[in-house]
Structure formats: C-alpha cells, structure tokens
Amino acid sequence: MLAIDSLVEKLGLATVLIVLLKMLVVFAVGLVVTMFMVWFERKIVAGMQNRTGPNKAGPFGLLQTLADGMKLIFKEGLMPDRADSFVFRLAPYLAFVPAFLVWTVIPLGGDFLHGKDGTIKIFGHRTFVQLADPPIGVLLLLALSSIAVYGIMLAGWSSGSKYPLLGSVRASAQMVSYEAALGLSIASVLLISGTLSTHGIVGGQNSLSKWSVIATGVVPFVIFMIAGTAELNRPPFDLVEAEQELVGGFNTEYSAFSFALFFLAEFMNTVTMSGVIVTLFFGGPQPVKFDLGRIHFNGDIHLGPFSGTVWFIAKVLVFLYVYVWLRGTLPRLRYDQLMNLGWKVLIPASLGWFLLLAAQRVASDNDWNKWLVSAISIVALALCAGLLTAAVRVSAKNRDREGAMF
Amino acid sequence: MQLFVFICAAVMILAGAVGVIVRSHPVHAALSLVLTLFGVAVMFVSQDAHFLAAVEVIVYGGAIVVLFLFVIMLLGVDRAESLRIDPVKVQRPLAVIVGLGLFGLIGGAIIEGRKTLTARGTGLDTATDAASHDSNIKQLANDLFSNHVFAFEVTSVLLVIAVVGTVLLARRPGKSGPVASAAEVAARTESTTGASAK
Numbered sequence: 001m002l003a004i005d006s007l008v009e010k011l012g013l014a015t016v017l018i019v020l021l022k023m024l025v026v027f028a029v030g031l032v033v034t035m036f037m038v039w040f041e042r043k044i045v046a047g048m049q050n051r052t053g054p055n056k057a058g059p060f061g062l063l064q065t066l067a068d069g070m071k072l073i074f075k076e077g078l079m080p081d082r083a084d085s086f087v088f089r090l091a092p093y094l095a096f097v098p099a100f101l102v103w104t105v106i107p108l109g110g111d112f113l114h115g116k117d118g119t120i121k122i123f124g125h126r127t128f129v130q131l132a133d134p135p136i137g138v139l140l141l142l143a144l145s146s147i148a149v150y151g152i153m154l155a156g157w158s159s160g161s162k163y164p165l166l167g168s169v170r171a172s173a174q175m176v177s178y179e180a181a182l183g184l185s186i187a188s189v190l191l192i193s194g195t196l197s198t199h200g201i202v203g204g205q206n207s208l209s210k211w212s213v214i215a216t217g218v219v220p221f222v223i224f225m226i227a228g229t230a231e232l233n234r235p236p237f238d239l240v241e242a243e244q245e246l247v248g249g250f251n252t253e254y255s256a257f258s259f260a261l262f263f264l265a266e267f268m269n270t271v272t273m274s275g276v277i278v279t280l281f282f283g284g285p286q287p288v289k290f291d292l293g294r295i296h297f298n299g300d301i302h303l304g305p306f307s308g309t310v311w312f313i314a315k316v317l318v319f320l321y322v323y324v325w326l327r328g329t330l331p332r333l334r335y336d337q338l339m340n341l342g343w344k345v346l347i348p349a350s351l352g353w354f355l356l357l358a359a360q361r362v363a364s365d366n367d368w369n370k371w372l373v374s375a376i377s378i379v380a381l382a383l384c385a386g387l388l389t390a391a392v393r394v395s396a397k398n399r400d401r402e403g404a405m406f
Numbered sequence: 407m408q409l410f411v412f413i414c415a416a417v418m419i420l421a422g423a424v425g426v427i428v429r430s431h432p433v434h435a436a437l438s439l440v441l442t443l444f445g446v447a448v449m450f451v452s453q454d455a456h457f458l459a460a461v462e463v464i465v466y467g468g469a470i471v472v473l474f475l476f477v478i479m480l481l482g483v484d485r486a487e488s489l490r491i492d493p494v495k496v497q498r499p500l501a502v503i504v505g506l507g508l509f510g511l512i513g514g515a516i517i518e519g520r521k522t523l524t525a526r527g528t529g530l531d532t533a534t535d536a537a538s539h540d541s542n543i544k545q546l547a548n549d550l551f552s553n554h555v556f557a558f559e560v561t562s563v564l565l566v567i568a569v570v571g572t573v574l575l576a577r578r579p580g581k582s583g584p585v586a587s588a589a590e591v592a593a594r595t596e597s598t599t600g601a602s603a604k
Contacts, residue, residue, distance in 0.1 A: 169480070
C-alpha cells in the first residue's frame, strides 16, 4: 500500500484526504486541460491557415469545446445492427481510462529550488506533487499505452462494418509497431537516470546539462518524439482517419457520448504525451537554471511551492505547440512509408544508440578510455547499419522479382 | 486489506478463466483472458512484485492477447461457435482427464511445499527491501544477467529462430520464376470451383 505514496508512513485521515484531494485535482485539471487543448489546436491551426477559428462561444471562443461537448452528450447514441453491443459500449472506456491514468505518475510540480527534492507540505505532511510514485513508474506508461490499443482495436472490430475494421487494424498495427521504438528510447533515459520512478527521473535532471535530452545525446529524444506522434495517431501519422480511404477510421460508427470519449482520449493523449516528454527528457517541473558568467539565473520565479507547476506548464505548452505545428504543416505519410520508418529506421537506430550509451556506461564504470570505446562502438554500429541496409536492399530486390508476399 | 485485494483479484482471475471457456465467441473469450491476466497482475502488486505486474500487463496483455485478437479478426473466425458440436470426439474426455491431472499436480505441489509457502524466505525479503525504491528490479536484473545469463541468451536465440522460421514459412514455395499474379490465381480458383460444382 505504501506504493501509493512512498512518503506516507502510516495511513491516517489526513493522508487519505491528501490523496483524495490530489485525485480530484488531477481529474479536474486533466479534463479542463483537454478542453483547452482542443481550443488551442483549433486556434493555432486556424492562424496557420489564415482563418479566425472558433470565436463565438465565450471570450476568444474559449468555451467552444464545452458547447461541442454538451451537444454530443445530448445527442442520440446510435448502434449499428451488426455491432457487438457489449464490446461496442466497452471500447470507448478502454480508450479513455488509460489516457487519464497516465496523469497519475507524471510529476506535475513541486519545489526543486536550491537543490530541494521536490516535496511540498500540505496540512503539515510532506508529499510529492504527483498522485502516485510507484516503483515501476515509467513501465506504467508503457502498460497503459498497450491497454489503449485495445480501445481502438475493439472499437473498430465491434462496429461490425468494414471501414472501421480496416481503420482499427491499421491503428493497432501502427501503435504496436511504434511501441518498440518508444520503449527503446525510454530505455536510454533509464540507463542515465538509473531508476524507473518518474520522481527519481525528474529529480536527477537538476541542471541543464543533466537534462536527459542532453545526457542521452538528443537521438533518443528525436526517436521518442516521432514514435510518440505515431503512438498518438496524430498527423503526419494519422492514417487511422485518412478520410479519403477510410471514411472516419475506427470510430466511424460511433456517435454522441461514445464519440466524445474517443475524441477526449485523443486530445488528452496529446497532452499527456507532452507531459511524458517533458518528464523524461526536459526535467519535468525542474526550473531552468543557467550560468553564463555575467548572465545567470537560478530558476527562482518567487512562487514558492507553485514554481514547479509553472515550469512544467511552460515546458508542456512548448510541446503542445510543436504537435499542433506538425499537424498544420506536414502531409500524411503513406502506409508503407510509415511501416518502413518504424521498423527499418527507428527501431534499429534506437537500439544502436542504446547500445552505444551502455558501452559508454561500462567504460566509465571500469575506467576505460572513453573515446576509444566510443570509437570502437560507433564503428561496430556503422557495420551493423551497413549490413541492415544491404539486407533491406536484397529483400527489396527479391520482392521485385517474386512479387509481394501477400 | 491484503485479504480484500486477494479476494477481488481472485474473483477477477476466476471470472476471466471461466469466461475463456464458457464464452462461445472467440473475441469475448480473448477479452476474458485479459481479465485473468489483469487479476494476476493485481496479485503481483499486492505481493510487492511491481515489476512482474508491469511486465505481465505489457507483454501478455499488451502484446500476446493483441496478437490473438489480430489473428481472430484477420482470419475471419470472429463468429460465435456452437459448443454442442465436437469436431474431435476424444477431445472432451481427454480434456477432463488432463484437467484433473493438472489439478492433482498443483494440489500435490501445494501440500508438499506448504512449509516453504508459508515461511518468509530470504529471497522474498531481500527482493522487497524497503530501503531502495528499485530493489525489486535490481535483484531481478542481477540474478538474470549473472546466474542465468546463459539461459537468457539461449532464449533470445530461440526467439530469433522462431522469427526466421516464420519468414521461411510465409515465403511462397518455388523461389525461381515469377509467382502467379492475382488474376491467374483468381482464374485458377474459379476453374477449380467450377469443376467441383459440375
């Protein structure tokens, strides 16, 4: 039971209240943030396309999502005749619940100034600004993303019609393929941090040069960003809802509240993925500190226990903007391009980089010459890459000669 | 608290296991299997084996059952089957015998090893050392990559062999020469079905 909050020594009324309060805050913030994310995305994309975007409901159209949500709740939920009624009703929740649960392990704030460990005090109890800090931390993210596959897969299948089935097979194949690259780039971060707990990962990144994005050498971050975008089924990897080919993808037959759940899950996943990127690679709620001789800044923005949250939100906003930016500017990939990128580029690259980092780690543990070890491992990896390219070329030639396998 | 969690998880596991057998629809049966796997994961968490729980969900729930579902959907066997029809006659009596045998084996093992089951062994105590957050994973990694490294490597070789075998099986026979185009295949199947109809 102590896994819920490792700082709680015994369960008392106050600790239970704190956990309940945190749950409530995480739930409410999750919903509200998602609501504004939809608005944010529509506004930014509108700006990129010289349109105005939503501007009628509320100031700057801020309440547009709320209005859309209300409309969807009051609509009639239709079910196709050939649908599998139980699975059809279950699927939206399977997509929605994992999206929410990711929030539980992301450190949302805390006091990291002057080398503090990020705990704050509520009602006289020291606690983290995150709902739970289980020992498996990051693995929970992977587990939840593998559960989210069920929602999409079953939604398409249970609709009992062709286009949703094709859309869901595509989506789940894509998610399963990119999960490997995602996991391998997370592994590089874990190698540096030496712990699985998200709080530990954030705690280790206490200066700019210790941010995982720099400590792991940028490549894992780039791979994680690409694989994460594919995992979210967002443009340019949104083949799942290629309108020209699939009508609306896996959720074609869904309407009213069930559709709202899918929609909400999709946008919430975008926000959580940005949160995960910030946590893993950019120090989460850690302040930005730099010291360039005359210009130096110790990250203190005079907000006490809230400063971590402010930093976290600022960092997340950057990535949310990047996601919207990608959507506004990149064309959609073709399916074979998507699979080639995932299996033949991202997985080998992330595995190779992981091995390189591991070799450096072994070298530093044994006091070997760092540069020599790096040079040897780079040569070995280059040889492997050459071999892989040759193999891919041979198989492409064979495919041309014999025709596609399927 | 421990007992409450145990009862909930046990109900999940048993309901899932019964569901796998009783549900006539393959997809429903696969989903029941997921329920069982989650129940087992809850059991692991309540025994402080967090890593095993995560791996259970990621590997079994996230990969293997998804694969089952893929096969069920893509092969088009996602129709309810009648449980009354028995394609292989000896299958059911044999299943009863094997089931009873397995039950007997597990029961025997529990009776035989009940002392070690109830005693708190040193292994479990060190694995859940409260001093370190990650002791669970560290112990597992140390054991796996030092004492059992040979078995570990052999297992990965086995997986590679399985992949190569799959690719070989999926390849069409007759390596040389162009393979029949879709039109030819269609024509051939049409002629055979036409012949059988006559």
